[in-house]
Amino acid sequence: MMKSWLVCFVFTVTVLTTLATQNQPTAEKNNQVVLKYLGTAGWEISDGTMTILIDPYLSRINGPPPPGGHPMPGDVRRAFRWDDVATPDIATIDSHIQRADFVLVTHTHYDHVLDVPHIALKTGAAVIGTESTENVMRAYGVPEEKLITVRGGEDYQFGSFSLKVIPSIHSPLDHKRYFSSATAPAGMKAPLTLEQIHPEGGTLAYLIRFHGHQILAFGGMNYIEREVAGLEPDVALIGAGVSRKEIYDYSGRLMRDLHYPAIVLPTHWDNFLAPYSASQQPALEALQSFVQEIVAASPKTKVIVPKYFEAIPLETVAK
Numbered sequence: 001m002m003k004s005w006l007v008c009f010v011f012t013v014t015v016l017t018t019l020a021t022q023n024q025p026t027a028e029k030n031n032q033v034v035l036k037y038l039g040t041a042g043w044e045i046s047d048g049t050m051t052i053l054i055d056p057y058l059s060r061i062n063g064p065p066p067p068g069g070h071p072m073p074g075d076v077r078r079a080f081r082w083d084d085v086a087t088p089d090i091a092t093i094d095s096h097i098q099r100a101d102f103v104l105v106t107h108t109h110y111d112h113v114l115d116v117p118h119i120a121l122k123t124g125a126a127v128i129g130t131e132s133t134e135n136v137m138r139a140y141g142v143p144e145e146k147l148i149t150v151r152g153g154e155d156y157q158f159g160s161f162s163l164k165v166i167p168s169i170h171s172p173l174d175h176k177r178y179f180s181s182a183t184a185p186a187g188m189k190a191p192l193t194l195e196q197i198h199p200e201g202g203t204l205a206y207l208i209r210f211h212g213h214q215i216l217a218f219g220g221m222n223y224i225e226r227e228v229a230g231l232e233p234d235v236a237l238i239g240a241g242v243s244r245k246e247i248y249d250y251s252g253r254l255m256r257d258l259h260y261p262a263i264v265l266p267t268h269w270d271n272f273l274a275p276y277s278a279s280q281q282p283a284l285e286a287l288q289s290f291v292q293e294i295v296a297a298s299p300k301t302k303v304i305v306p307k308y309f310e311a312i313p314l315e316t317v318a319k
């Protein structure tokens, strides 16, 4: 009797231990945060349950170049003008975006916002952005309860993540001549032209706190130093296009202000006027100077040059 009790006890302990070991990786897996670069300033951040998109722009139309930008030579696709109807590439979006819970938009330029109405309507995601961005969403019939308008300074809790909205400024395009105080007005109705979805409406950055990580995301090549000083992200998505060179000690100040983040992911460095299939070799070569700047300012930081749609899993942080 005693012996069978002992066998039973040992068996139970063994089963419980096995269950515990089996559950361990599953529990960790649920906290695994994975980033994916969508091109331009676009990112997907997900733990498999909660999916957050930042500036998702997958259409990569042959659109009007930004000041100082150039269309891809030999592009035979339709060339869009400012007064053409803003037409996202639904097939491309749908082949890559299956779900989203939140879409964060840094500013209302077409290379950040063109695809967002379709993604919001398709996935039911809430769209967080400036009044200008939300007015574009309203024009496309994104329901009011899915719109969260911010101006910078907010720090909101959303279930499994929290979001600090950071006032920021736009890339100093056209050798610092770029300036826009334009805002998309209320009361517009789709279809809108590219020009109508391109009034900057102010620029924001976002700090996402998610499973022990702090991910700082910029949508362009500029920042307000006092707004980012003292943040301590372990992952920073930093605008790495050439216009950053207009800014005094861009990478050095940022690395010091952010206390030397463990991982830097360059963003908004590719030629977004070219389709995914085109070579980004010139942009990749230009990116090397950014990598060098970061490494010089912060030798322990790991700079990962992202490939389109390739999963970048973050180390799981013990809670």
Ligand SMILES: [Zn+2]
Residues within 6 Å of the ligand: 107, 109, 170, 220
């Ligand atoms: Zn812009």
